[in-house]
Amino acid sequence: MQLSNRLIKWLISGPPLVFLLIFFVAPSLIMIVTSFRLPGEFGGLVPLNIFAERSGIDSGLTLETYQFFLSDWIYLEIFLKSFVIATLTTIICIAMAYPLALLIANSPRKFRNLMIMLVVLPFASNFLIRVYAWMIILGPESTLSHVINHILGVLDFEPITLLFSPFAVLIGMVYVHLPFMILPLYTNLEKHDPILLDAAQDLGANRWQRFWSVTWPLSLPGIFSGSALVFIPVLGMFAIPDILGGTGDIMIGNLIKDQFLGTRDWPFGSTLSIMLTIAVLGVTVFFTWLARSVMRSP
Amino acid sequence: MSLIEIRNVTKRFGRFAAVDDVSLKIETGEFFTLLGPSGCGKTTLLRMIAGFDAPDTGQILLDNEDIISVPPEKRPFHTVFQSYALFPHMTVAGNIGFPLKMAGKSSEEIEQRVTRTLAEVELSQFSDRYPHELSGGQRQRVAFARGLINEPRLLLLDEPLGALDEKLRENMQRELINLQADAGVTFIYVTHAQNEALALSHRIAVMNRGRIEQVDTSATIYNFPVNRFVADFIGKINLLDAQVMAISTQHLTLNVNHLGKIRVPLKASVNVNDKGVMAIRPEQINITALDPNAQNDGKRVGRIRDFLYIGDVTTYIIELADQVHIEALLANSVPGQAQRFEIGDQVAINWQENAAHFFPD
Numbered sequence: 001m002q003l004s005n006r007l008i009k010w011l012i013s014g015p016p017l018v019f020l021l022i023f024f025v026a027p028s029l030i031m032i033v034t035s036f037r038l039p040g041e042f043g044g045l046v047p048l049n050i051f052a053e054r055s056g057i058d059s060g061l062t063l064e065t066y067q068f069f070l071s072d073w074i075y076l077e078i079f080l081k082s083f084v085i086a087t088l089t090t091i092i093c094i095a096m097a098y099p100l101a102l103l104i105a106n107s108p109r110k111f112r113n114l115m116i117m118l119v120v121l122p123f124a125s126n127f128l129i130r131v132y133a134w135m136i137i138l139g140p141e142s143t144l145s146h147v148i149n150h151i152l153g154v155l156d157f158e159p160i161t162l163l164f165s166p167f168a169v170l171i172g173m174v175y176v177h178l179p180f181m182i183l184p185l186y187t188n189l190e191k192h193d194p195i196l197l198d199a200a201q202d203l204g205a206n207r208w209q210r211f212w213s214v215t216w217p218l219s220l221p222g223i224f225s226g227s228a229l230v231f232i233p234v235l236g237m238f239a240i241p242d243i244l245g246g247t248g249d250i251m252i253g254n255l256i257k258d259q260f261l262g263t264r265d266w267p268f269g270s271t272l273s274i275m276l277t278i279a280v281l282g283v284t285v286f287f288t289w290l291a292r293s294v295m296r297s298p
Numbered sequence: 299m300s301l302i303e304i305r306n307v308t309k310r311f312g313r314f315a316a317v318d319d320v321s322l323k324i325e326t327g328e329f330f331t332l333l334g335p336s337g338c339g340k341t342t343l344l345r346m347i348a349g350f351d352a353p354d355t356g357q358i359l360l361d362n363e364d365i366i367s368v369p370p371e372k373r374p375f376h377t378v379f380q381s382y383a384l385f386p387h388m389t390v391a392g393n394i395g396f397p398l399k400m401a402g403k404s405s406e407e408i409e410q411r412v413t414r415t416l417a418e419v420e421l422s423q424f425s426d427r428y429p430h431e432l433s434g435g436q437r438q439r440v441a442f443a444r445g446l447i448n449e450p451r452l453l454l455l456d457e458p459l460g461a462l463d464e465k466l467r468e469n470m471q472r473e474l475i476n477l478q479a480d481a482g483v484t485f486i487y488v489t490h491a492q493n494e495a496l497a498l499s500h501r502i503a504v505m506n507r508g509r510i511e512q513v514d515t516s517a518t519i520y521n522f523p524v525n526r527f528v529a530d531f532i533g534k535i536n537l538l539d540a541q542v543m544a545i546s547t548q549h550l551t552l553n554v555n556h557l558g559k560i561r562v563p564l565k566a567s568v569n570v571n572d573k574g575v576m577a578i579r580p581e582q583i584n585i586t587a588l589d590p591n592a593q594n595d596g597k598r599v600g601r602i603r604d605f606l607y608i609g610d611v612t613t614y615i616i617e618l619a620d621q622v623h624i625e626a627l628l629a630n631s632v633p634g635q636a637q638r639f640e641i642g643d644q645v646a647i648n649w650q651e652n653a654a655h656f657f658p659d
Contacts, residue, residue, distance in 0.1 A: 199383035201370045202348055203444065204400035213396070217387045 028277075035270035036061050043264030065271045075255070075272070079279070082251040085166070086234040089173040090181075090227050096174070097181035097226065102215075104182075105189035112190070119182050127176065131243050134172050138162040138244070164246035172240040177233065181226035188222025189215070217294075224291040232280050252276050299362060301326045301484055302347065302452065307356030309342055316342040317353070318508035324452075324486060329478050331487045333495040334505035335531065340488045341456060343505075347486065348454050349373050360451070371400075374451040378458045382441040384429040390440050391416065391425040397448040411447060419443045435466050442474075446481050455487045459494065471497055492532045496520060504528050526657040529577045536583075536624045540576040540656060542568055550656050552576055556619040557598055562654045574658035582653040583626035585614060588644040597646045600624065607636045614639060616647060 038046040038060055048060040069075050104115045122130060137144055140161055149159040162168055192215065200210045238253030245251075250258075252272065259269030300323040309317040317339040324330045332340040345351045347358060349370035357364050365373060376397065384393050395412045403411075416422045419439045429437055438458065445453050459467045459474075475498060478485050489495055495502050496516040503513045504527075512524045523529035530537065540560075544551040549561045550568060554576050562576060588599060600616035603623060607630075614626050614637075626647060628638060639645060 193381075193383070195379055195381060195383045196385060198350060198370075199377070199379060199385075200396070200400075202350075202375075202377045203397040204371050204448070205396075206371055209400055213400075214385060 031270045031273055034266055035065060035274050036063065037267050038062055038064075039265045039267050043266070045266055062267075065267045068268070069271050069275065078250060078255055079252055079275070082235055082253075083279075085169060085173065085251060086231045088170060089177060089234045090231045092170070092174050093178055093181040093230050094223060094227070097178060097185050098219075101182050101185035101189050101222075104186050105192070116183070116186065119179050119186075122179070128239065128243075131172055131176065131240055134168070134175065134244060135163060138168050138171070163244065164249075166245070166249050168244040169241050169249050169251075172244045173234050173237065176240065177230045180229040180233075184225040184229065185219065185222040188219050192218055220294050221291060224287050228284065228287050231283060235280060235283075236276055300324060301328075301360070302486075303357075303359040303362070304343075304347075305357040305359065307343070307346065307353040307358065309339075309346060309351060309353050315508045317346070319356075320505075320508070320510055322503060322510065322513065324484065326484055327482055329475070329485045329487065329498060329500045331489060331495040331499035331502045332505055333489055333492060333502050333531075336490055338505040339508040340490075340505050344377075344454055344456055344486065344488050347452075348375055348377050375454055376445040376448065376450040376452075377454040377456065378441045378445045380457045380460055382429075382437050382458075382461075384437060384440055384444070386429055389426050389428055390421060390432070393429065393440055394443045394447055396444060401448055415443050415447050434462055435470065438462065438470060439473075442477060446477070446483060449481075450483060452484045452486060453481075455485060457489050457491075458487075459489075459491075467494075474498060496532070504531065506531070523577075523655070526575060526577070529655065529657065534580050534625065534627075535577045536580060537575040537577050538622070538624070540574060542570050542572045542574075542656070542658075545570060549651075552656055556622045560654065561651055562656050563652050565656055565658075568656065568658055572658045574656055576654055576656055578624075578649060578654045580613060580625040580627040581611075583624070583647050583649050585616070585626050585628065585639065586646045586648075587639065588646050590644070598648060599644060599646055602639045602641050602643045602645060604641060605637050605639070612637050614645075616645060 034045065037048070040046055046060045100119075104112055104119075107115060136142060139145065140163065142162075145162055148162070152159060196214050196218075197210050200214050205213060235251075236253045236256075237251065238257045241249050241251045241254050256269050256272045256276070259265045259272060302322075302324040304320055304322040304324075307317055307320050308315060320339075320343060332343060334340050342351060346353050349365075349368060352366055358366055360373075385396065388396065391412050394415055395408045398408045398411060412425075413422075416425050419442065421436065421439055421443070424432060424436060429440065432440065441458065445455075459470050462470060471494065487495075487498060496519075499516055501513060501515055502519050504511045504519065506527050512519055512528045514522075519528065520532055523532060526537070529535050538557065539555040540552040542550055543553050543559065545564070545568065548564055550564055552560050552562060554560045557576075560576060588597070598618075600618045602614055603617040604615040606613040606615075609630070611627050611629050614628065616624050616626060618624055624647070630636070
């Protein structure tokens with residue numbers, strides 16, 4: 001019985017394990033190795049020569065790419081900018097998702113599923129189409145642009161362009177990732193025992209105190225998982241800055257994409273990917289630590 | 299002047315009157331219990347006193363002032379909830395200090411009073427634990443401490459012992475009595491457990507279908523229930539069909555099914571020929587063995603049909619006639635003995651005249 005249970009476990013976890021080994025672990029290892037190799041003259045890589053020492057030819061392995069990454073401020077600046085965009089997106093998502101998630105969690109049970117369905121409804125249409133729609137909404141000929149620039153004109157300000165700006169990137173990021181904040185927050189808020197709010201009120205807490213002393217601290221796990229689901233994808237996102245951002249609004253994702261598809265510098269692309277992975281791991285560890293230290297109780 | 303006065307309070311949910319024209323006065327320092335079966339309206343009444351629900355009609359007065367428009371957080375009452383409702387993200391100290399924090403007390407004062415209260419409820423070494431790291435009894439004590447620390451005028455308790463096992467419940471009952479006496483705080487206690495109500499309360503209000511059936515001390519309610527519902531709900535009681543034969547200045551004479559003529563204390567607004575039940579508590583019935591050779595005329599006779607041994611007492615089921623039984627209870631004061639009579643024994647039963655009651659239908 002014991003043995004067959006174990007066998008069943010292996011049989012069940014086998015296929016996804018093999019899948020991840022082939023399509024995640026192996027490519028990651030290849031990326032790591034690639035980041036230490038030299039770029040070929042017309043893309044690709046310089047062949048490896050493991051007997052380089054003896055024959056006196058270049059071994060094809062180097063640390064130069066990492067040195068290059070660290071030596072030029074522009075790349076660190078792009079990393080930093082991406083972190084800023086990801087942080088802003090996360091904060092705006094929390095601010096927008098919280099009231100909505102609270103509203104849904106406090107609605108009559110029969111309406112909740114409908115409202116959640118409405119939240120995930122945008123996923124039914126293609127991601128790129130939705131982002132392109134923002135191109136039209138924010139474009140120079142859009143009603144929104146006209147209205148804003150008209151108001152600015154009346155107030156004697158210079159007209160602005162909404163599209164191809166960090167602002168447009170931020171709007172696109174928030175728009176696409178908002179449901180990823182709403183869903184975990186709702187799942188958390190919906191589980192809160194309403195008797196705790198009664199108890200807080202009974203013991204003298206007004207509406208504001210009830211929120212900050214009960215609802216908010218108990219919702220922190222939801223905020224942490226929502227933040228991870230928003231922050232990490234935003235950090236690596238390249239499509240939205242590509243479509244909605246200007247030339248100065250490139251993020252880590254765009255930089256990596258350019259190395260592989262534009263300048264064909266595979267080692268540098270790999271180095272950037274690995275730095276991104278390290279950054280994401282760092283963020284994950286930070287969030288986990290934060291969640292643990294804030295929530296010692298379940 | 300009463301601390302709390304409830305005047306003609308009614309609360310309806312749709313067409314159903316959860317609380318129906320209830321009036322009560324609760325005095326300062328009292329341990330007052332609302333007792334009744336589930337759905338009798340006791341919790342709704344408690345929620346209205348706490349301020350979570352507003353009555354449709356009627357008044358709730360604190361020191362003779364109507365407090366219906368005062369929200370729960372502004373009422374000087376605290377509640378101990380059935381589930382305790384401890385804040386899971388706060389430590390024991392955080393939970394107990396919460397009411398003081400909400401009242402805007404300084405952090406030094408909060409710390410000082412929490413430390414003192416923790417010592418009083420013997421939880422000092424648990425001050426940094428979270429509620430899920432405590433046992434049921436400890437959680438209970440935290441809930442009481444949290445309810446009492448800010449010295450409320452009134453502590454409302456909603457079946458707070460319901461979740462505990464029996465042994466622990468008995469201990470907690472004793473602790474609760476001491477706690478109330480020491481704190482000098484007025485308690486309103488809601489329960490459906492009649493033995494708990496009898497053990498704890500100074501006065502009990504027995505509720506049924508949104509109305510109050512009787513308000514009195516434990517002993518009066520137990521010994522002199524005003525109607526069949528109260529008699530039947532509080533403790534165990536034998537109910538036998540009866541009809542009034544005659545009324546004198548001090549007695550009713552009943553014709554009781556299979557027992558014949560029986561005198562019971564007089565009861566107001568009863569007429570000759572009224573039908574109803576005669577009620578008598580099992581422990582107030584005396585059983586004696588019947589000597590088959592002696593004269594047994596005029597004695598009330600039955601046959602032991604079955605018995606139930608519980609340890610401290612044994613309940614005897616005595617058959618008076620086919621399908622008509624009466625229960626009597628005897629304490630097992632002699633060691634090593636489970637019952638004093640065997641099944642099939644003929645016995646005589648009797649009781650003091652004022653032990654039996656008549657309740658008209």
